Amino acid sequence: MSFTSSYPGSSRGGYARRRGRDGLARPFAQGREQVKPDIEKHTLGHLLKTFRSADLNAERDDLAHGTTISDCQYIASYNWSNEKTRTIIVPGKPPQWTPLHISQRLEEDSGQYFRDPNAAKYPDHPMAPVVHAILDIDPDFYTTRVDLFACGSTLGNLLRFTRGMDKAFRFNIEMVGNTVFFVRKENDPKELIQNVRGFGHTFPEAYTTWESDVKGSDTHQRIVQYEFGGLKCLVRFESDGYIRDASMSRDSSSDSTAGDEDDLLGALQSATITRPTDRSSRKSDTLKIKHGGSVVPQHTIFDLKTRSGKYKKDIDMNDIYPQLWIKQIPNFIVAYHDGAGLFQDIRVQDVKKDVQRWEKDNKDGIRRLAVLLKNILDIAKNDERGLLEVYCPGADCLEIRSQYGEGAHALPTELSDKWAENELDPDSTHAGASDWDDHASGNVYDSDSGFGYDFDKELDYTACSVEDCGYCGRCTY
Known part of the structure; x- marks a missing residue:
């Protein structure tokens, strides 16, 4: 797969603002002020264990596996x-990359944007939608083989800590069946980013397109599975978009300008509604699941950032590689503007080999991450209550604590029970979601296209304007 290294101008003959991705941009935040966990609003529980970086340097006997990511495959979305x-x-x-033919000056971002879109949409159980998606795509998914279920934000925060970066954060932990869930925790599920400006929202609106079978979407969430440090991990992250590959069939990617509302209704004709769970009987706890879209190969996924090109300073990729590594995203787009919304330097890059080099150069911090994850999972599996949290006040200190009071569960009761009980015969062949070809797509996913397979094999949204805006962990590595 090859990409044009640069777009000197924009591409389509006209720009009409489409419906915005409400609350889902990754905008510029004034300055670099970090939003620290509010321990007065959310009281800390009993301290169980404190980690320093030095505690993670010694090799563990049970860390026999390497600390590279391997066997990456798409699971659900x-x-x-x-x-x-x-x-x-x-x-x-995800939205398709559809660059403009003629560059046009874009409006600056305005509006209100959530720090955590999943929590804003589903504040009680932000991990529930991803579990619904996995079990909807593959009802027989062998959950007991999964050691860790996390999102890019929680893993990114832990990687910052093991690399010696000073950033405060916290997240919840719960053992569900054989799987330890890491659940992101903000001070408020609908916390907004303050002092928003820049073009991290309007640029992807102009340069990407929601196709007819997923029109009306706010965001695309993907789940990949891979091996790391001897653990089988499921990782959820938000995808900025995908680049149509010439090898993709017509059925797997519809024309961005074709279709109408009738097409959309046809693609989404099948729907189910989840029942309220035992933990809450409120109507707001229901989740509607519609079937539409199609599986997009991981090798076409990209991450996107915008930057000011006024001072001719290239983006520092050392801030970008860690997130691409965690999410196994092989493509990166950086768009430079003139300070007033005109983008004439847009670079589309295949960064697989660059991320591989970053992995080798940062093996010490990555190894400490593997050791830390092993320790956290050991504590979680041996805790009688099973409701813990990680709290990092900053600098060289990370604490494992019991959740205060009744605590917060990762999943509604019914869904939690289903995950804990969803086993297959260990001797049976588990095809997983990579062979899935249902749900209106007719597309079979090519598992050989994953980032973590063979780097040599041929084949923010948002993009903030500063390195650290505090938004969802995407630009704060």
Whole structure:
């Protein structure tokens, strides 16, 4: 797969503002002020263990596996719909890269944007939609083989700590069946980013397109599975978009300008509604699942950032590689503007080999991450209550604590029970989601296209304007 290294101008003959991705941009935040965990609003529980970087330097006997990511494969995906009722589209599809033919000056971002879109959509159980998507795509998914279920934000925070970076954070932990869930925790599920400006929202609106089978989407969430440090990990992250590959069939990617509302209704004709769970009987706890979109190969996924090109200073990729490594995203787009919304330097890059080099150069911090994850999982599996949290006040200190009071569960009761009980015969062949070809797509995923397979094999949204805006862990590595 090859890409044009640069777009000197924009591409389509006209720009009409489409419906915005409400609350889902990754905008510029004034300055670099970090939002620290509010321990007065959310009281800390009993301290169980404190880690310093030095505690993680010694090799563990049970860390026999290497600390590279391997055997990466797509598992599931979904889009958040912008409907008033809580709705996801499975498998969904990320927006397609559709650059303008003629560059046009874009408006600066305005509006209000959530720090954590998943929590804002589903504050009680932000990990529930991803579990619904996995079990909807593969009802027989062998959950007991999964050691860790996390998102890019929680893993990114832990990687910062093991690399010696000073940033405060916290997240919840729960053992569900054989799997330890890491659940991101903000001071408020609908916490907004302050002092928003820049073009991290309007640029992807102009240069990417939601295709007809997923129109009305706010965001695309993907789940990949890979081996790291002897652990089988499921990782959820938000995808900025995908680049149509010439090898992709017509059925797997519809024309961005084709279709109408009838096409959309046809693609989403099948739907189910989840029942309220035992932990809450409120109507707001229901989740509607629609079937639409198609599976997009991981090797076409990209991450995107915008930067000011006024001072001719290239983006520092050392801030970008860690997130691409965690999410196994092989492509990166950086768009430079003139300070007033005109983008004439847009670079589309295949960065697989660059991320591989970063992995080798940062093996010490990555190894400490593997040791830390092993320790956290050991504590979680041996805790009688099973409700813990990680709290890092900053600098060289990370604490494992019991959740205060009744605590917060990762999943609703019914879904938690299903995950804990969803086993297959260990001797049976588990095809997983990579062989899935249902749900209106007819597309079979090529598992050989994953980032963590063979780097030599041929084949923010947002992009903030500063290195650290505090938004969802995407630009703060």
